[in-house]
Amino acid sequence: MAGGKGDKPANANKSNAAANPSKGRKKETGLGLTNTKDGNFGEWYSEVVTNGEMIEYYNISGCYILRPWAMSIWEIMQVNIHAEIKKMKIKTCYFPLFVSNNVLQKEKDHIQGFAPEVAWVTRSGDSELEIPIAIRPTSETVMYPYFSKWIRGHRDLPLKLNQWCNVVRWEFSNPTPFIRSREFLWQEGHTAFATKEEADTEVVEILELYRRLYEEYLAVPVVKGKKSEMEKFAGGLYTTSVEAFIPHSGRGVQGATSHCLGQNFAKMFEIKFEDEKGEKAMVWQNSWAYSTRTIGVMVMVHGDDKGLVLPPKVAGVQVIVIHLPYSDADVDALVNASLETVKALCDVGIRAEADLRENYKPGWKYAHWEMKGVPLRIEIGPRDIAKNQVCVARRDNGKKIDIPMDDLVDKVKGLLDDVQQNMFEVAKQKRDACVQVIKTWDEFIVALAQKKLILAPWCDEEEVEKDVKTKTKGETGAAKTLCSPFEQPELPKGTLCFASGKPAKKWTYWGRSY
Ligand code: 86X
Numbered sequence: 001m002a003g004g005k006g007d008k009p010a011n012a013n014k015s016n017a018a019a020n021p022s023k024g025r026k027k028e029t030g031l032g033l034t035n036t037k038d039g040n041f042g043e044w045y046s047e048v049v050t051n052g053e054m055i056e057y058y059n060i061s062g063c064y065i066l067r068p069w070a071m072s073i074w075e076i077m078q079v080n081i082h083a084e085i086k087k088m089k090i091k092t093c094y095f096p097l098f099v100s101n102n103v104l105q106k107e108k109d110h111i112q113g114f115a116p117e118v119a120w121v122t123r124s125g126d127s128e129l130e131i132p133i134a135i136r137p138t139s140e141t142v143m144y145p146y147f148s149k150w151i152r153g154h155r156d157l158p159l160k161l162n163q164w165c166n167v168v169r170w171e172f173s174n175p176t177p178f179i180r181s182r183e184f185l186w187q188e189g190h191t192a193f194a195t196k197e198e199a200d201t202e203v204v205e206i207l208e209l210y211r212r213l214y215e216e217y218l219a220v221p222v223v224k225g226k227k228s229e230m231e232k233f234a235g236g237l238y239t240t241s242v243e244a245f246i247p248h249s250g251r252g253v254q255g256a257t258s259h260c261l262g263q264n265f266a267k268m269f270e271i272k273f274e275d276e277k278g279e280k281a282m283v284w285q286n287s288w289a290y291s292t293r294t295i296g297v298m299v300m301v302h303g304d305d306k307g308l309v310l311p312p313k314v315a316g317v318q319v320i321v322i323h324l325p326y327s328d329a330d331v332d333a334l335v336n337a338s339l340e341t342v343k344a345l346c347d348v349g350i351r352a353e354a355d356l357r358e359n360y361k362p363g364w365k366y367a368h369w370e371m372k373g374v375p376l377r378i379e380i381g382p383r384d385i386a387k388n389q390v391c392v393a394r395r396d397n398g399k400k401i402d403i404p405m406d407d408l409v410d411k412v413k414g415l416l417d418d419v420q421q422n423m424f425e426v427a428k429q430k431r432d433a434c435v436q437v438i439k440t441w442d443e444f445i446v447a448l449a450q451k452k453l454i455l456a457p458w459c460d461e462e463e464v465e466k467d468v469k470t471k472t473k474g475e476t477g478a479a480k481t482l483c484s485p486f487e488q489p490e491l492p493k494g495t496l497c498f499a500s501g502k503p504a505k506k507w508t509y510w511g512r513s514y
Helices: 025-029 040-052 068-087 101-105 140-150 194-219 264-269 291-301 329-348 364-373 382-386 407-435 442-451 462-472
Strands: 056-057 064-066 099-102 122-124 127-135 159-168 183-192 222-227 238-246 251-262 271-275 281-282 282-290 317-321 352-354 378-381 387-394 400-404 435-439 454-459 480-485 508-514
Touching: 040 194, 040 291, 064 068, 068 194, 068 238, 099 101, 099 194, 101 140, 101 282, 122 291, 127 238, 140 159, 140 183, 140 264, 140 442, 140 462, 183 194, 194 238, 194 251, 194 282, 194 291, 238 291, 238 407, 238 480, 251 264, 251 271, 251 329, 271 508, 282 291, 282 462, 291 407, 317 329, 329 382, 329 407, 364 378, 378 382, 378 407, 382 387, 387 407, 442 454, 442 508, 454 480
Parallel strands: 251 508, 317 352, 317 378, 435 454
Antiparallel strands: 056 064, 099 127, 122 127, 159 183, 183 282, 222 238, 222 480, 238 251, 251 282, 271 281, 378 387, 387 400, 454 508, 480 508
């Protein structure tokens, strides 16, 4: 398992620095990671999310406490998504957490296969409920009876709703903070249209929004594409996704999905409308979701052996100011300079804070804020005050520069943009270096063993995908299709499927995945 030992970090090292602040650097801080990203990726991930104060492990398997440091990232993503979907005229709603068995079972095909993951409430106090109540694993069956009620004529369309909520899926395979947890947070969009064309258009608009969130905010490169028949949401018509890749574990990860449900649910739930000609017609539906999994992907891609590395656009604190009170320094002057610096930055909308705590040494603070991944650290010592400057250190590449106080705001803005850009470019280079184009089965097996993100010509047949899964089953999980990228490289005539030898229909990404 490459994702991080689910429930208890093998090394649940608490920061005991406060109790014991005066030993050598790693020991002194109590903050150092004991695992490296290259050495033991899974353990490293557990340590990073806990020591970085995003996650606290909880005494129910697969459930995690999202601490303020994680929630500040989620809140920033929420604000952005909210603003973008508002522009698309999508309305906010909230449906109940609980689902009756009747309603949940209504769409049998959709539930089949998922049933073991549904969590139930069977008791209140000491008395058994007459009818158990399920906790939503997703909200199709919760919402669509009301779509049926609310949609009468073509004037009621499109109906475009979104809700922010938690969902519960009682999974049994290796839980990993953010990536696979039994309860998680997401937005789920559910829309209904009069025509397939409108639905198709929205599917790609939402997917593009998700791509931008990954690439422009989380600085994580993704591929937009279509899922295979086997990997699509079985209840829908087709599924699109943004797929990320984690070079250190050699696994793909579905970043977010945008489904066209076609008319399957409309038929099940009788979501009909009267069109302009007065004829009854079925609606066309989509559903799409973006979850807290995205935070885990971001941590896995950018984190390093010093801890989290946060892209400026989603960092709750973008700049941390640390003063250096050397023994004979004028501490008041340092504190004032720090506060002035913070104010100047906050005044222009930069999220800056000063760490003025007197019971921690600067070295401890450096390690602490590095662990938390703050993009820029400003150091202010007596010499800086004398020269009317500050020293800025970048978290992404460790480089330090002095900047005159007179240029503070412009220079810091520029640096934050640079860090954001650089993080994306570095991540993209690393991702691209993992891509392996293959043509034959033998090449496929070699590339898989090398943890590559494999791009292969494929016949697009379900039987063949099943066969590949079976043949690659092992301790680390089987290989499967991730997506067929919208941007297809040229497929020369006569190219054969790497697995079946039949004529290839398309290029498809393959790999192990989360
Ligand atoms: C599939 C499909 C879809 C709305 C999305 O991906 C976007 C937002 N939903 C979700 N899915 C299930 O339908 C499902 C159903 C049950 Cl009962 C379950 F226990 C787990 C599930 N997992 C995924």
